[in-house]
Amino acid sequence: MRLPLSWLREWVEVEGTAEQIAEALTTRGFYVEGVEHHGAPHPGIVVARVLAAEKHPNADKLKLCRVDSGSGELSIVCGAPNVTAGMTVPLATVGTTMPNGLVIKAAKIRGQLSQGMLCSTRELMLSDDHSGILELAEYLGRTDLPLGSPIDDHLPPPDAVLEVEVPFNRPDGMGVIGLAREVKAALGGRWTDAARTRLAARPAITATSTPFPLTLDDADCPAFFAQVVHGVHVGESPAWLKQKLAAMGQRSISNLVDLTNLLLFEYGQPMHAYDLAKVAGPALHVRAAREGERLTTLDGRERTLTATQLLITDAGRPVGVAGVMGGADSEVSATTTDVLLECAWFAPTRVRRSARALGLATEASKRYERGVDPGIGAAAAQRYLTLLLELCPGAKLGAGAWVEQATPEVTLTLRPSRAERLVGIPFTSERCEVILSALDFGVTHQGDALAVRVPSWRLDCRLEDDLVEEVARGNGYDRIPEAPMETHGAFAVRTPRERTERRALEAMLARGLSEAWSGSLVSVAEAEATLGMAGEQGGLVRLANPMSTESAVLRPNLVAGLLRAVAHNLRQGAPSVRLFEVGAGFSSLGARLPEERRMLAAVVTGQRFRHAHDAAQASVDFLEAKGLWQAWLREMRVDAAGWRAYAGRGWKPGASAEVAAQGSSIAWAGAVARDVLAAWQIDADVHLFVALLEPLAEGATATVRAQVPGRFPPVRRDLAFFVPRAVTHAKVEQTLAHHGGGLLREVQLFDVYEGPGTPQGTKGLDDARPSHHAEPTLTEAQVTVLQARLVTAVATECDGALRERG
Amino acid sequence: MSDVRSLLAARLDPAWGRAEPSGLLADWPERLAALSAASAEVASITADYVSAIAAAGDAAALQSVRNAALSRESGAFTEALALVPSLSVDEKRVWGKALNLGRKAVEDADKARRAQLEAAREADHALDVTLPGREPWTGRPHVLAQVRDDLLDLFHGLGFSVYTSPEVELDEYNFGKLNFAADHPARDAHDTYFVEGASDVVLRTHTSPGWVRAMEERKPPLRLVFPGRVYRAEAVDASHMDQFHQIDGLFVDRDVSMADLKATLNTFARAIYRADLPTRIIPIYFPFVEPGVQMDVQCVRCDGRGHVPGEEGARRCPVCKGTQWVEVLGAGMVHPNVFRAVGIDPEEYTGFAFGMGLERIAMGRYGIPEIRLFLENDLRFLGQF
């Protein structure tokens, strides 16, 4: 909402500069985003007349003018296309400093002397118009301007316009009057006499008036004022009206329409003017639209209506969508001689739904849906009629109808003690009264409390705490002190989820992966390509109203986001990408809300080291990547992770694994399948790891029982076996562990051998077994017995043969 | 005596190089003076040996000089000293002293030269320590995680615990119980993503639904923070994302006031911005608080002047748009309707709440010009923080 200070001062008498008024509004909750200063003073710029304007001899686009400056003839070169002989123009004489800082000098332009400058409205900072030189006589509506007189003698005084952000709950701030009331309260001003008169005005509908046929058939329209005015003259608005609308950023249309807009901006009351000749009956009827009913609105578009819209019709057909936009057919035009004014109140919710369904947001609908003051209609209508009769002196009031609504009387109790409790400083009932009265609330004392009558325009005040806010605002938020910091016995704890995720993060950072944050919204194609890669069972969660196909569905897991990141970084020339993310995957399982599974996913592609210029540098392979994931699982306190081959969707078969702990799958690791990578145009091996965090939370946050290390070093034995190729390392390890009992502490693979001397179809697995027993240390005899038992077990359960060593 | 002298002289190989003895023994002038006082001849011979040692180019040459002078079998000093017992008492004293001083000088010179040669040998085999090492990869937490953790550390210190709630929420929790009336224009500020097939399920537009869930689940005093991702159905550009991150805070107990709120907000500003940065709180409307509060901090780009130096004189500050202040968060006292919606008696309890955006803080702190960068995961961007 724009607020010109000249307009504000028509309503209230207050002291203060534009900046002080802006500050006052901001600190009362009407945020002023900017202050524009208009019509800077123009010393040195005078009224002049163009005597002749001819083409410049040496330039096609320039004109050479002879100008009467009031104190002699000047030669001036001008580039504006509209300069003609006889025009009255603003002339910047030599030596003038323009509002933008430019100093005017006498100079030769393409060989011709130029002794000043003719100005456009933009050069005078009167508006943004730079299409031509300002025709002063037309602009000011005067032909008697003395040549040579300063233009500032004839222009309206400089003004400032505040750009005010009006809170959603303060529709009264959508009009100059509402903002004026706030300024008045903030700076201790008073209504002007004109304001008092206007606010108390009511339309003069008398018993002698002919009643206008008006029927209201919908509860969402409880109040409607209709008035016919005969003998109007539709034409251009006077300068003062044009200037007011221009300051609001509204273009001038015609005197009748401009007046409705004036009232909209001033009173916050939308109005509409119909051409009476085009209103069948003439009569007006307000009802719900019927399904499929059609109306061409003022913007020229034909609209198909539903019962959502409240419709205004004449005796036969629709003439407007109530509160949103009028119809094109009954629009006021240059030939209009009789006008029908509408000034009505419509229910906010109805207008909001109606406008939304039509995809329209008009100045009227914006005000109606927030809530127009139900008590302002009468004064606004009367002001319109008064101004209309001033602009069209021959006009006469005709038939009228006035259905008024009983404005709800809202009276609230305010306890100063409640204000003190919420705001944190003491308030007396007298102080509360001063603050509320300044905003035109009605206040009476009731014991310690106040009975507060809420004005009709304050739709936001329905509870005692709403009045507490008024008191706090009025008193100034800057006067609220800082209380000592107190927690009331509350203390902070880190939740298990925070602790788990913190550990997950740190354990990944330590592996040299950086943390990624990807969008949760992905394309359907991306979601489908990766669905199930974190073992999720449910379906996709799609958006009903996506903004783009790239963001149409919630990610089922974190894979798509990381692959996006891999693709992006490879495209940007990164040789290696190492990223991980902690976040939620979303699956629909039929409940009201989708399941949100917290997980960690990580990708690695490229080289083992950030830098190595020797043989240690290599591309990350399966075992290198698996080592990262194993180390991470160890940090997450997963002791017994079982790895088995996995060939689920999205994973490359023969190079992927599923990880289980305590009987349930907790993670997946391996290479991403080629077809999935192709969807992101990735042409590199990408190693991926996905782990569910919830199953890890318990282990990651458990308090361990300390164990004292043994006093004796462990006994180590190296055993090497030939086993069939199909027997996995895990199988041999399990066999050894199972038969080693309490004496076998750890099994460690130290080589896989498939070179010369390996029997056909077998591989050599060399396992070292550091054994450990508490105290005393194992005897040689015990170790020999254990070793024999293990060799037998591997032979019988894994078909393995002890490899004789040379 | 001439026997001893000639013996020494004979052992001196003229082929040995010469170098300045003082290059090897820092105290050589003193030693030579002491020697000369005992025997000028021995001093001269010693000087020759020490010079030869200083000139020895490698370990073998040095060993050869050493052997000539000191070898147990045939060293010049060894043999000369062996003759000393046969001299007269006076000669014994003079020659014995001179020879011992000379031998000591030669031994010390040998030791010093040996160390020099060893150091030179090691220098020849030195690694080029400027070669880059075999450097493992390092990982960085995301810049928003760093900002979030700074905030959580602060609020943790102030006694606030984390509470998490779903990102996909019921309309009732995102709006209804937070006092957004159905069809109220306040909902327009929250462009909402809806889930297909369920008109009452939305992607939360703020982290405030967490308060509702926490208050339904727990009893006051509640001192909680609610970090998380939120969604708005907005077209993405340099300053708008359809996903971003907030932290809400909530404190509910008997007799919590705006003065308590102000203390918390100012503590936040001092810790996260600057201890002496001016702040202000002004009224603002949110449906779920009453009274509502916006906190601004003074613009750090223009130091609260509203304008910055430009090429053609001062121009309007691009950060605060000339207003001298930058909005950092919204806050207020929990609305009585919100309390009623969760079954808390607003006459018994009061509370404050606040909410802030991580991106806004991160962009201000690090001078990040585009909000899109946060979710792009460009390693060159992430690696800076």
Ligand SMILES: [Zn+2]
């Ligand atoms: Zn600034």
